[in-house]
Amino acid sequence: MSSNSWSAEPAVQPGAGIKKKQTFWKTIWSHKEFYLMLLPGVIYYIIYKYAPMYGMVIAFKDYDMSEGILGSPWADPWFKYFQQFYESPYFSQLLTNTILISVYKLAFGMLPPILLAILLNECRVRWFKSLVQTLSYMPHFLSWIIIYGILLMFFSQDSGIINRWIIDAGGKAIPFLSSTEWFRTMLVGSEIWQNLGWGAIIYLAAIAGIDPTLYEAARVDGASRMQMIWHITLPGIRSVIILLLILRLGHMMDAGFEQIYVLYNVYVYPVADILDTWVFRTGLEQWNYSLASAVGLFKSLIGLVLVLLSNAMAKRWGDSGIW
Amino acid sequence: MNRSKWVPLSLTAALVTGSLLAGCSSGSGSTSGGDAAAKPGESASASPSAAPSAPVKIQMAMAASGLPSPENDDIKKTIDKKLNTDLQLTAIASGEDYKNQIRVRISGGNFPDLFSVELADVKEFSDKGLLLDLTPYIDKDLKTAKDFVLSEQKEIIKKATINNKLYAIPRIGDVPFSTMWIRQDWLDKLNLKMPTTLDEMMAVAKAFTEQDPDGNGKKDTYGLTGAKIGAFASVFGGFGAGGPGTFYEKDGKVMNGYYDPAMPDALKFIKSMIDAGVVDPEIMTNKANIEVQKAFQGKAGMIFRGWTDMAKDEFVAQYKAINPNANWVQISPPLKGPGGAYDGAYDYDRPSRYWVIPKALEKDKAKLQKVFDLINYVSSAEGNRLVMYGLEGKHYNLKDGKVIPTDLMAKEGNYFNLYQITGRPNKEYLEIKFPNQAAATDVAIKAPRIKAFDSSVLPPTGYNKADADRFAEEELIKFVTGKRPLSEYPDFLKTFETTFQYKTFVEAGEKQIRDQGFVK
Structure with missing residues (x-):
């Protein structure tokens, strides 16, 4: 972990500031090719990610497009839009839905790609492996509108194939897509289906990076396949699993706007309306950008706190975390 | 080891910055506003061009689609010849984008000379003093247009009136379908x-x-x-x-x-x-x-x-x-x-569009007059026929005073309605455009309905x-x-x-x- 040589310098004595500075620039100079390669990325982030952040101030302003960001008057009180958000009759429902849907997606969506990656890794029939891999990550490239159409064909109350079977078997049609009991299952299920193969790619890559000598040694010692998976493969990708988990936690407050906006309907608002869909209807459709920014800021802060916390926790449990 | 270092780093950066969507998008919207403002100002370059011979440039903006290029735009060419103008229509397909762009142009002081907005915006812009009060003009300079819209809808002028002042020219409303x-x-x-x-x-x-x-x-x-x-x-x-x-x-x-x-x-x-x-x-x-x-x-x-x-x-x-x-x-x-x-x-009285003129145009009398001429022309019998059916002999033929559409009208005529600034007599228009549906159109128009004021x-x-x-x-x-x-x-x-x-x-x-x- 200590390849960042300048951060691993021994503690400097008081009065040695100038010297430290020199070594800092010296180190950079000695690795100048790497920093040069890093430069375009840094510039990209500064221009497209950091600079636009000043637009965040409109969360504290009565933003008016014809006045511009700087010209718009400050909101009075400064938390006006946060208050407006908090005072919506749906505030607690929106928050609950957002967190619940995220947690469900995290809890149920984490394991399947790992499983698929391991299965694919164990598969010895090459053409079958690539066939499965291609098929399983194809849905990632479908837009939610198309997935909605597919879901309708399967789960529509009136014409969906599953309900046809249920009715033919003497049952009663289940409104999968328009009942509060089933809707979140549909959300989580379709999300897993869409991202299963895509999510497995990163784990497959991690598995490929495991030192093959470990497997050879295990085989010599007479380990079974299951034992190799358990004692070599899983520990080998452990850091990647934790890394992805931490990153997902940062998106805890994004429960999937596009998906929900396409799938939801009036029957399932109580279980499906999330912060982002509310912001879309209230903030953007009605040109209330200040409100939209206030909610965006609120979400980002929570996401940041979650990332910091989970990273600290990962480190405490002996993993490296993400920084 | 190397990978485990740069992947997390860049991913962290993406994470921290990516979730600020709302703030960023509106921020960048307004940055491009600065760009728009920096473009050569139209108002400055147009005002001295009131010389009698040079055509007057009129900028018009609306949310619509299907506009052909100016060389292929028969309606524009005919109007330009008739009124000695250079009519430049900007049509933006998405209503959302259009709304954004209009606001950006306004914030840069770069107004179109005639543009269409929603009623809520008529109120907002007029409250800010950005729009020309048309009350003094409507009975004289815009009489043709006024008579035209009133001939179809008696109450329509009221609908564009806010606090007893007329800030928009309403386009004749649609008929129920x-x-x-x-x-x-x-x-x-x-x-x-x-x-x-x-x-x-x-x-x-x-x-x-x-x-x-x-x-x-x-x-x-x-x-x-x-x-x-x-x-x-x-x-x-x-x-x-x-x-x-x-x-x-x-x-x-x-x-x-x-x-x-x-x-x-x-x-x-x-x-x-x-x-x-x-x-x-x-x-x-x-x-x-x-x-x-x-x-x-x-x-x-x-x-x-x-x-x-x-x-x-x-x-x-x-x-x-x-x-x-x-x-x-x-x-x-x-x-x-x-x-x-x-x-x-x-x-019934809902105008299908609200056309507004910026207050700044008050200073450029010659150009303002041209804008009025344009509105009046498309409201006159001759101009209205042009923007409804196109060119005689090309898009339609007259037979015993009746308009018979040609195949070209169906092919080229889809954008004509963009120039129907004050609208059209709907029944006559729909019957000619949709002869096979004339009966259904008529039933829908005549069906009794509760009159709403939304x-x-x-x-x-x-x-x-x-x-x-x-x-x-x-x-x-x-x-x-x-x-x-x-x-x-x-x-x-x-x-x-x-x-x-x-x-x-x-x-x-x-x-x-x-x-x-x-x-x-």
Whole structure:
């Protein structure tokens, strides 16, 4: 972990500031090719990610497009839009839905790609492996509108194939897509289906990076396949699993706007309306950008706190975390 | 080891920055505003160009699509020749993008000379003093245009009036298209007669559901399909109610649909239909025109819909391809109920566009006059014919004074309506453009409807329309599906008024309608 040589310098004595500075620039100079390669990325982030952040101030302003960001008057009180958000009759429902849907997606969506990656890794029939891999990550490239159409064909109350079977078997049609009991299952299920193969790619890559000598040694010692998976493969990708988990936690407050906006309907608002869909209807459709920014800021802060916390926790449990 | 270092680093950066979507997007929107402002200012370069020979450049902007390039734009070329102008129309396809761009241009002081905005924006911009007050001009300089729009809609000027001042030139409103449609061949097959009342409609819907009108031996049809509560417009009309949230006149007073005493009765009737199982169970979740597809596929025998979706040649061909015997006809006159017979409510006086002129143009009299000339020209008999039908001999031929469209009109004429600044006489226009649908058009225009005033109403500040809409929609559906007893309707209104501040909206609406003089 200590390849960042300048951060691993021994503690400097008081009065040695100038010297430290020199070594800092010296180190950079000695690795100048790497920093040069890093430069375009840094510039990209500064221009497209950091600079636009000043637009965040409109969360504290009565933003008016014809006045511009700087010209718009400050909101009075400064938390006006946060208050407006908090005072919506749906505030607690929106928050609950957002967190619940995220947690469900995290809890149920984490394991399947790992499983698929391991299965694919164990598969010895090459053409079958690539066939499965291609098929399983194809849905990632479908837009939610198309997935909605597919879901309708399967789960529509009136014409969906599953309900046809249920009715033919003497049952009663289940409104999968328009009942509060089933809707979140549909959300989580379709999300897993869409991202299963895509999510497995990163784990497959991690598995490929495991030192093959470990497997050879295990085989010599007479380990079974299951034992190799358990004692070599899983520990080998452990850091990647934790890394992805931490990153997902940062998106805890994004429960999937596009998906929900396409799938939801009036029957399932109580279980499906999330912060982002509310912001879309209230903030953007009605040109209330200040409100939209206030909610965006609120979400980002929570996401940041979650990332910091989970990273600290990962480190405490002996993993490296993400920084 | 190397990978485990750079992947996390860049991913962290992406994470921290990526979630600030809302702030970023509006930020960048306004940055491009600066760019727009930095472009050569039109107002500066245009003002000295009032020399008699040079054509006057007029910039027009609107949300629309299908505009050809200027060389192929016969309408522009004809108008330019006639008025000695250089008319530059900017048409932006997406309404959202257009709205953004107009605001950006305004913030940069770079106004188009004539542009179309929504009523709420007419108010906002005029409050800021950005728009030219047309009150002093309308009776003299714009008389042709005024007479033209008033000849079609007597009240339309009022609709563009805010605080007793006219800030926009209204475009003649659209005519209603929607009626209830029914499968005549299903009626014939089951030996039923055309329903004339709501109760008969209910009986027909039952028969359509239970007596296998498509003869496939399966119980897979419904009486009625549609999308959301609007599918029941005829039911609300039959009870004399204007539909949820609509403003209209009842007994000499402004009435809002939610407060109409007939509303609970109408909801009760809808509930009885849903309880009887004669309504498409997905009626509240149908979207993206899927309900029309269901109707065409023979899944339901009735639908409340515009003729533009049901009777155009391509749609007739579509459902005939599925079933050659299928025959969709309009129910006319509308179904009678205890409160009358109306095909829902319709806002007859709603202008289809609001055209505004920036205040800055006041200083450039010559150009302002050209803008007035343009508006008057497309409102005159000659100019209006040009923007409706195109060029004589190319897009149409005259036969005994009647316009006969050529094939080129269908091919090239789709953008003509962009230049119909003040609109068109709808009936005549639609009959010539859609000769095969003339009868259906006529039925829809003549169908009695409750006259709505919604286009007079601007929501007051602080009223959260999105939350209120969601609440009302959810509760209405609970009432009609029996999840909430109708005896609780007054409680619903109470929550609606207090928690969701609907009262402030209704009061503002009533005041605006009375101020415009529609109801005393």
